[in-house]
Amino acid sequence: MRDIGKNIRTARSRKKMTQDELAEKLYVTRQTVSNYETGRSRPDVDCLLQISEILGVEIRELLYGPEESPERKQAKKRLIVACSILTAGGILTMLAYTVFREWAGTYYFVMPMFGIRGFVIPLLLGLLGWTLLQACGVYLGARAPQGKAMQWIRLAVLIGISVCAVLLLPMFCKILMYAVQQIIAVCTDTRFLGSVSLEFLPVWDTVATKLFFFFYSYPYAAVPIGAALWLVSFPKEKK
Numbered sequence: 001m002r003d004i005g006k007n008i009r010t011a012r013s014r015k016k017m018t019q020d021e022l023a024e025k026l027y028v029t030r031q032t033v034s035n036y037e038t039g040r041s042r043p044d045v046d047c048l049l050q051i052s053e054i055l056g057v058e059i060r061e062l063l064y065g066p067e068e069s070p071e072r073k074q075a076k077k078r079l080i081v082a083c084s085i086l087t088a089g090g091i092l093t094m095l096a097y098t099v100f101r102e103w104a105g106t107y108y109f110v111m112p113m114f115g116i117r118g119f120v121i122p123l124l125l126g127l128l129g130w131t132l133l134q135a136c137g138v139y140l141g142a143r144a145p146q147g148k149a150m151q152w153i154r155l156a157v158l159i160g161i162s163v164c165a166v167l168l169l170p171m172f173c174k175i176l177m178y179a180v181q182q183i184i185a186v187c188t189d190t191r192f193l194g195s196v197s198l199e200f201l202p203v204w205d206t207v208a209t210k211l212f213f214f215f216y217s218y219p220y221a222a223v224p225i226g227a228a229l230w231l232v233s234f235p236k237e238k239k
Contacts, residue, residue: 004048007062009037011055025054075138082131089124109182114216115175119168122215122222129226137230144231154232161229167208 012022019037023030026047035041043051052059061067068076093116100112136142144150184190215222 003065004042004062005037005039007065008033008043008051008055010066011051011057011062012037015055017055022051022054026050072138075134079131079134079138082127082134086124086127086131089120089127093120093124103182103186107182107186109186111175111182112179115172115179117219118175118212118216119172122219125219126222126226126229129223129228130230131226132223133227133230157228157232161225164211167204167211170204171208171212 012019019030019033023033026033032041036043048059048062052062097113097116100109100116104110104113133142
């Protein structure tokens with residue numbers, strides 16, 4: 001209720017009404033309306049009822065502000081989920097990476113560390129990029145650009161991300177299998193269980209390997225990719 005004046009000003013501006021016009025309808029001076037909106041004084045209940053009728057809003061909106069739209073509530077929920085995943089994933093990743101780095105020096109088992117550096121960290125950074133734009137959308141009102149050009153850009157981004165995912169999926173599965181074998185070998189104090197071939201198709205392997213080591217070496221490149229994914233995923237989200 002501390003923002004009654006701000007709520008009155010917002011509703012008046014939305015109605016495209018001046019302070020003079022509102023004052024005339026309330027039979028008060030413009031200074032009185034200005035005092036209401038700046039918080040120097042507060043309208044009584046009868047005056048609030050009059051203002052709500054004149055501006056065409058519920059009195060609850062004048063008291064507590066406009067109710068959040070379902071779209072904005074959903075956007076906030078997605079932001080909370082993303083922040084929770086980032087926090088938990090970041091902590092677990094740091095702990096796991098510390099352990100696997102020790103294994104790499106002791107047992108020469110590097111695949112778990114490779115998997116984290118090449119896949120997990122870029123994924124978390126991509127989620128960070130998405131989360132940053134989602135926060136800007138929720139709290140700063142940022143919106144994706146519209147128009148025909150943006151539609152083509154949106155399509156290009158989706159195709160690019162899909163191609164990267166398809167290229168990296170076989171390598172991800174094989175590195176995961178290899179890493180699991182190494183983890184089992186260390187945890188059970190047994191000999192290494194063998195190896196998993198990382199070969200798939202010659203050209204495919206060449207491109208996928210270069211892509212993998214790109215994200216391995218430059219994981220922060222995933223941040224703008226995550227931001228681009230937000231742009232293509234929620235182009236029409238409303239506040």
